[in-house]
Amino acid sequence: MTTTTTLSADQVAERVATTFDGLFATIDDWRDGLQAHLEADAGPTAASLDPVVEAGAVSALAADGLITGSGFVAAPGLLSDAHWHLAWWLGGDAGIRRLATIDDPSNEQFRDYTTLEWWRFPARTGTRHLTGPYVDYVCTDDYTVTITTPVSVGGTLLGVVGMDVLVDRLERELLPLLRAAGVPIAIVNASGRVVTATDPRREPGSMLRLEGLDAALAPLRGPVPSAMSGRLPGGAEVIACGDTSLALVVGP
Template sequence: MSTTIDLAAEHIAKQIASTIEPVLAMVDGWRGVLETELSGPYAGALTGSPEADAETLDPVIKALVGGELERDGALITGAGFVAAPGYLPDAQWHLAWWLSSANTFGSTGSAALRRLDAVSDPDSDQFRDYTTLEWWRVPARTGRRHLTGPYVDYLCTDDYTVTITTPVVADGAMIGVVGADAYVARLERELLPVLREWGGNGTLVNASGRIVASTDSRRATGALLRIDGLAAALAPLHEEHSAQPAWLDGGELVVPCGDTTLALVAEAPAAVE
C-alpha cells in the first residue's frame, strides 16, 4: 500500500514541478544572456556602451523580460535586474524591475507594463537596502538560484509573493541578481487542483517549511507548517544535492518537487490508512 501512496504523491510532485520549473529555467536563461553580454570581450553588446549605466541598461532589461510579463497566462507579475551597489556609475542603488499590467502595485489605473518606481536615495526615509533582503542575501552568499517566500512583498507587489532570483556574475564579480515575482494567489489557482488529486491533506511548502498552498483551509499561506521531523526532511533542499522522499513519524510523506526547492507534504487519505 505504501508503494501506491509513494507513486501517487510523486506523480503530484512532478506535476507541481512542471508548473514551476519553466519559470526557473526562464530566469536562468536571462542570467545567461546578461552574463554573456555584460562581461569580458562582450561588454557593451547589449547596452551599446563598454560601461553599462542605468539609462542604457533599463530598456535592455525591459526587452529581456517584458514579453513574458505580458504573455497571456504568465505566472509572473514582475521581473528584472537588481544591480549590486556601485555597479552602475550613474546609479549607486538601482532596480531595473518591471511590473506587468496584472500587477496593481502603485498603479494609477493604467493597465500597462511599467518600471517599478523604487526609492534609490539612501538618505530618504523610504529607502530600503535591498542587499539585506532574502532574495538578494541568499544568492549572494551561495552563488545559486533561490526561491524566497511566500512573503508579503512591500517593495514590488504588496501581496503574498514568491520571488525567484539568481546571481549575475561578470568578470568574476557578482554585479546583481536577475529574477521574477509571482503572486501566490496565481500559483494557488494553478496548483490547488493538482493538490486536490491527493485524497488527504496536501500542502506545498518551501525549503524552510513555509506554506505556499494547501488543501487544508486551516493552513494559511506564509505560515510555518509545524510537523515533527519536517525540518530535517526539508534540510537537503537547502543544499546542492538532491533531496529524497521521506516518511515522517506522524505518517506524512514529504516529496521534493523536482528542482524547485519546494516539497509536497502529503498526509495519507483516510481510505488507505
Template sequence: MTQALATGADAIALRVAAVIDPVFALIDGWQQELERLLADDPEPRAADLDPAIASTVAAELDRAGTLITGAGFVAAPGYLADAPWHLAWWLSDANTFRPAPGGGIRRLEAVSDPDSEAFRDYTTLEWWRVPERTGTRHLTGPYVDYLCTDDYTVTVTTPVTVGGEMVGLVGADMYVARLEQVLLPVLREATQPCTVVNASGRIVASTDAHRATGALLRLEGLAEMLAPVRASGGAVAPTDAATLPGGATVVPCGDTSLALVVE
C-alpha cells in the same frame, strides 16, 4: 508508506515542479543574455542597460496566462556608473501594486537615494542575501513583498556574474494567489490532504483549509528533513521521498526547493 501512496505523491510532486520549472528556465535565459551583454561593456550605465532589461522581460510580462507579475535586474551597489543603487524592475498589468492609469507594463518606482527615509537596502533581503552567499538560484517566499507587490509573493532570483564577480541579480515575482490557482487542481487529485512548502517549511498551497498560506507547517521531523535545503538556500534538494514520524509523506518537487507533504 505504501507503494501506492509513494507513486501518487511522486506524480503530483513532478507536476508541481512542472509548474515552476518554466519560470526557472526563463530566468536562466535572462541571466545568460545579461551576462553576455554586460561582459562587452567596460562601464555599464543604467541609462543604457534599462531599455535592454525592459525589452528582455516585456514579452513574458505581457503574455496571457503568465505566472509572473514582475521581473527585472537588481544591480550590486556601485556597479553602475550612473546609479549606485538601482532596480531595473518592471511590473505586469496583473500586478496591483500602485497601478498606473491605463494599465499595461510599467516600471517599478523604487527609491534609490540612501539618504531618503523611504530608502530600503535590498542587499539585506533574503532574495539578495542567499544567492549572493550560495552563488545559485533561490526561491524566496511566500512573504509579503512590500517593495514590489504588497501581497503574498514568491520571488525567484539568480546571480548575474561578470568576470567572476556578482554584479547583480535577475529574477521574477509571482503572486502566491496565482500560484494557488494553478497548483490546487493538481493537489486535489490526491485522496489525502496535500501541502506544498518551501525550504523553511512555509506553506505555498494546501488542500487543507486550515493550512494558511505563509504559515509554518509544524509536523514532527519536517524541519530536520528540510534543513539541508534551507542551509544551502535551495541549492541542495532532497532526492528521495521520506516518511515523517507522524506518518506524513514528504516528496521533493524536483530541484525547485519546494516539497510536497501528503498527510
C-alpha cells in the same frame, strides 16, 4: 460523463516541479542575456542596461500569466550613473509599468536590498533561490514568491535577475493537481512555510509545524537542493518537488 484523473503524490511532485522549471528556464535565459551584455560593456550605465532588462521583463510579463514582476537588481557601484539601481517591471490589469524605487540612501524610505533574502542567498551561494511566500511590501503588497539568480562575470557578482509570482496565481495553477491526489497535501518551502494546501486551515505564508519536518527539509536548504523523501513520526510523507527547493507534505 465527467472523468476524474487521480494522480499519485509522486506524480503531483513532478508536475509542481515542471511548473517551476518553466519559470527557472525563463530566468536562466535572462541571466545569460544580461551576462553577455555586461561582458561586452566595459562601463555599464543604467541608461544603457535598462532597455536590455526591459525587453526581457516586459516580454515575460506579457507571455506568462504566472509572472507578476520581473527585472534586474544591480550590485551597488556597478553602474556609473546609479550607485543603487533596481530596474523592475510589474504586470497587472492596468498594463505593464515600471516599479518606482527610491535609490537615495539619504531618503528615510530607502531600503538596502542587499540585506533581503532574495539578494543574500544568490550572492552567497552563486545559485538561484526561491524566497517566500512572503508579503511583498515593495511591489505587490500581497503574498508572493520571488525567484532570483545571480548575474556574474569573471566570478564577480554584478547583480541578480528575478521574477515575482503571486501566490494566488500559483494556487489556481497548483491546487487542482494537489486535489487530484485525493489526500491532504501541502506545498512547503525549504523552511516549512506553506505555499498552498488542500486544507484551508494551512494558509499560504504560515509555518507548517510537524514533528521531524525541519530535519526532513534540511536537504533542500543547501546551495543545490538535494532529492529527498521520507515519512514523519506522525505519518505524513515528505516528497521533494525536483530541484525547486519545494516539497510536498502528504497526509496523514
